[in-house]
Amino acid sequence: MNAISVMVVDDHPMWRDGVARDLAEYGFDVVATAPDAAAAVRIARTVRPDVVLMDLQLGETSGVQATGEITTALPDTKVLVLSASGEHEDVLAAVKAGASGYLVKSASVTELVDAVRRTAAGATVFTPGLAGLVLGEYRRTSSHAGAPRLTERETEVLRLVAKGLSSKQIAERLFLSHRTVENHVQSTLNKLQLHNRVELARYAIEQGLE
Amino acid sequence: MSATSRRRTPAAGRGPSALAAVRGHIARSRPSETAISGRIARSASSDTAISGRDARGGGATAEVTTSLWRGAVALRVVMLVFAAVVTADQHDRYARPWLGWAVLAGMAAWTVVVLVSYTRDAGRRRSVVVADVLVTVALMACSGPALGAAQLAAGTPLVTTLWASASVVAAGVATGQAGGVLAGVAVAVTNFLVRDRVDTDLVRDTVLLVCAGFIVGLCADTARRTERRLRRALRAEATIAERERLARAIHDGVLQVLAQVRRRGGELAPLAAEHEVALRALIISGVGGSPTPDEAGLADLRAGVQGLATTTVHVSVPATPVPLPGPMAAALTSVVREALSNVDRHAGPDAQAWVLVEDLGGEIVLTVRDDGPGIPDGRLTTAAEQGRLGVAGSIRGRVAELGGTASLRTAPGDGTEWEVRVPR
Numbered sequence: 336m337n338a339i340s341v342m343v344v345d346d347h348p349m350w351r352d353g354v355a356r357d358l359a360e361y362g363f364d365v366v367a368t369a370p371d372a373a374a375a376v377r378i379a380r381t382v383r384p385d386v387v388l389m390d391l392q393l394g395e396t397s398g399v400q401a402t403g404e405i406t407t408a409l410p411d412t413k414v415l416v417l418s419a420s421g422e423h424e425d426v427l428a429a430v431k432a433g434a435s436g437y438l439v440k441s442a443s444v445t446e447l448v449d450a451v452r453r454t455a456a457g458a459t460v461f462t463p464g465l466a467g468l469v470l471g472e473y474r475r476t477s478s479h480a481g482a483p484r485l486t487e488r489e490t491e492v493l494r495l496v497a498k499g500l501s502s503k504q505i506a507e508r509l510f511l512s513h514r515t516v517e518n519h520v521q522s523t524l525n526k527l528q529l530h531n532r533v534e535l536a537r538y539a540i541e542q543g544l545e
Numbered sequence: 546m547s548a549t550s551r552r553r554t555p556a557a558g559r560g561p562s563a564l565a566a567v568r569g570h571i572a573r574s575r576p577s578e579t580a581i582s583g584r585i586a587r588s589a590s591s592d593t594a595i596s597g598r599d600a601r602g603g604g605a606t607a608e609v610t611t612s613l614w615r616g617a618v619a620l621r622v623v624m625l626v627f628a629a630v631v632t633a634d635q636h637d638r639y640a641r642p643w644l645g646w647a648v649l650a651g652m653a654a655w656t657v658v659v660l661v662s663y664t665r666d667a668g669r670r671r672s673v674v675v676a677d678v679l680v681t682v683a684l685m686a687c688s689g690p691a692l693g694a695a696q697l698a699a700g701t702p703l704v705t706t707l708w709a710s711a712s713v714v715a716a717g718v719a720t721g722q723a724g725g726v727l728a729g730v731a732v733a734v735t736n737f738l739v740r741d742r743v744d745t746d747l748v749r750d751t752v753l754l755v756c757a758g759f760i761v762g763l764c765a766d767t768a769r770r771t772e773r774r775l776r777r778a779l780r781a782e783a784t785i786a787e788r789e790r791l792a793r794a795i796h797d798g799v800l801q802v803l804a805q806v807r808r809r810g811g812e813l814a815p816l817a818a819e820h821e822v823a824l825r826a827l828i829i830s831g832v833g834g835s836p837t838p839d840e841a842g843l844a845d846l847r848a849g850v851q852g853l854a855t856t857t858v859h860v861s862v863p864a865t866p867v868p869l870p871g872p873m874a875a876a877l878t879s880v881v882r883e884a885l886s887n888v889d890r891h892a893g894p895d896a897q898a899w900v901l902v903e904d905l906g907g908e909i910v911l912t913v914r915d916d917g918p919g920i921p922d923g924r925l926t927t928a929a930e931q932g933r934l935g936v937a938g939s940i941r942g943r944v945a946e947l948g949g950t951a952s953l954r955t956a957p958g959d960g961t962e963w964e965v966r967v968p969r
Contacts, residue, residue, distance in 0.1 A: 337889075345767050382787020415587050419796070419825060423864040440804060444562055463861045464627050474905060497861045498914045498962070499899030 338364040339455045342382065344398065345390040345417075346373040349483030349516070350440075354388065354447070361448045370397035376404045385407060389434065391418040391425040399428045410517040415454045417447070427468045430524065431531040436460025459521050466497035469523055491517040513540045550864075587794045609711070609768035613718045613761070617711065618663050624708040625656045631706050636702065640693020640863040648687050648704040653679050656708075663715065674712075674719040676730045681705065681712040682735045689739040696739055709736075713754055717761030721769075725758030745810060792828045800824055818856050827855040843868040846909065849878035850902055857895075867909065873947060877911060877967065878944050884913040885962045892917020892960070906967055920955045940965075 341363050345351040347352045348370070355365045364383045369375040379387055391398035395404045402414045416437040427439050428495045431453055436459050438450050450460045469494050476482035485493065488509075495505045509516070632649050636642045659677055662668030675697030688703035703709070709732050717725025732753035740747060803824070806817035846867040854860045869877070881900055888898045896917035903910040937953060940963065944951040 347797070347801050349805055353805055357808065419800075427864040428870025441807075441818065441825065444808065463859050463901070467901055467903075468864045470903065472866065473902070475865055476864065477906075488648065492903070494912075495901075496900045497899070498912055499897065500861060520723070 338362055339383070339386060339451065340364045340366045340384045341386045341388060341451060342367040342369065342375070342379060342384040343388045344369045344393070344401070345388075345391050346370050346374075347390075350390075357444050357447065358451065361444075362427045362449065363448075372398060372401035374399045376408075377404050379412060381410060384412060385415045386414060386451050388451070389414050389429070391416060391429055397425065399425055399432055402429045402434050403432035404437055408502065413454045413457070414448060415460060417442075423468055426465065427472055429526050430465065430469070431472075433528055437462060437465040439464065458517065459524055461496050461520050461524075463497045463499045469493060469527065470497055473523075483530045485523060485526075489523050490517050494517055495496050495521055496520060561648075565624060576839075581880050597836035602896050607772055609764065609772065611720075613765055613768065614669060617715045617718050617761075617924050618660055620714055621656050621659060621711040623710070624711050625652060628652060628704065628706050628708045631702055632704055633786060635701055637690055638696055640696065641691050641870065644687065644691035645704050648684050648691055649804075651680075651684050651687075652705060655684070656913075658714065669719060672730075673718060674716050674724070677712045677715055678731055681709050682731060685709055685732070685739055698742075699771055700744075703739065705737075710754055710757060713758045717758045718765045720762070721766040723757055724763075725760075725762030727757035727758070728767055729758030745838045761853055768930040795824060815856075822854060822856050824851050838950055841873050844871045846871075846874045846877060847902060849874055850881055850900060851880055853878070853885060853900065858898045860900045860902070863904055867902060867904045869909065873967070874941055876947055877909065877965070880965060881911060881913055883940055888913070888915040888917065888961070891920075895907075896960075909969060911965040912962065913965075914960060916960045919959050919961055921957050 341358055342353050343355050343358075345354070345368075350494060352369050352371070357366055359365050360459055366384050367378045369378050370393075373396055375387070375389070375393075375398075387402075389398045389402055393401070398416070398418070402416070405412055406414055414429075414434040416426060416434045417440060418429075418437070419440050430437060435454050435457075436450065438447060438460060439462065441458060442450070470490070473483070473485050473490075477484070491509065492505060495508065496502075500508070502513055502520070505511070506513045506516045569794045629649060632645055632930070637646050639645045655677075659673070662670075663672045685703055685705045688705055689697060691704055692701055713725060713728045713732055716728030730749075733747075733754045736747055736750055737743065738753075800821060803821040807814050807821060846869050847862040851860050851862060885898055888896060891909045892898075896915050898913060898915040901910075901912040901914075941951050944965050944967060947967045949965060951963060951965045953961060953963055955961040
């Protein structure tokens, strides 16, 4: 099996090189690094990595926009947001724009390695922090017409994720299969991303017609 | 996503020595710090001047008040020229023309006095404005004998004519609506006393004078209120900019180094991790929203709770603020803090804790969960029966005061989970 190819996007060289070195030690193929959003989009189109590790605070063009452009242009490339905690709105925006998950920068190397593997395998990386953000977003838009809704089960699962339970623990508590739990989590994200694409298209049409 | 939350310091951390770059970055940032505190100091001094009713031009923020003063002074000069023309035209009809010219001379002299006073911050005092109105009234009174009974009856304008209204405008600018109206009434009453009769012209003058005082006063009051607000906003903006600047400096420097130490492992790694998380929490609670209430008395619950994050305490919040009345936000933050300190005491050193903040619109839900050994069946009840209510009682009490409920879910080996629900 080929090594998973990864691209690291961060404007801090010290951090970028540190992460790249760690990943290389664990057998990943770090094919590129990029210091800003524009370079990230350009390089990603050329090297087509399996996973892009994306910082969100990148200056003029944000990592959010780069995430959207990369996931739209390269459906096989997954974006994993690796950002400082506390950038809630940016993290949520990046996930809506197509990122497969989010990890805080203070995560350990093992957590990072595990997250990259799961992202490459097509799974979502849902930290409790991200679950809290997604839950909050559904609640914020609960009164908006046309906004996506969570089923009761999805809400239940998402709350448990936000409270720090692993999918195995959630499966045990709710008498579900591990796979069903993962599907519920994935579905909460898919609905948000789909709604986001519809909104963007609608906005583009409105702007175009005027 | 506000533009101000972006960090952009291309040079920081890029050189051969990251630490040197960080130092350079912090040193570069200093002048702007001085500039901001200088701005705060300036606004503060002008605030004192205004509250002392001096209406000094305290920099850009007192612009409107200053223009009002300039207008009042210009009006005075124009009115003096007008009065001089009227006097030159009418003086041969006066009973005592010399007195008429004397009154005009007095007006010219007083115009010079107020011109000097009102164009300076120090001269815009209430005492000068009172003197202004008194001198105007006195000069009007002298106009009576100058004109003589026949001319007064014929409706010939007083020597002071429209010039008299300028002091009303000045009073309005200096003291606001009340002062403006009062000065208008004083000048109008003098008008009646000098003429010693009531007719349509005099009533019309009265209405105009009182209205002028009122409207100019209203303008001055509004201008001062707006200027005060603007100053407050500028100060708040400077404070936020300062916090963000510090956050950027910490983020680009210290945090990068700490993260690297943690990643490299070794003896210092756990300590570095602890400080990294603490610093990040500090930055978030300082920039992302203040735990201290804003002008409407609302505080963002997220800010307080996020400040409690550590390497073992994970906090999940919505992306948008959770505004609550200040005391309520503080009380809920204390509840979380208490539950977490209980985790610290009972769940062992390796236990992790998760805090979830949910805003259901009409209700706030806080969950604090740990993965410790949990509490054996009946232990809480025993403690309560023995009168040792401890943490559980304290948490329930605080939540009940807010009209909410607190429930504890625990089982041996399955950690503890507090769920607090409070109506908004």
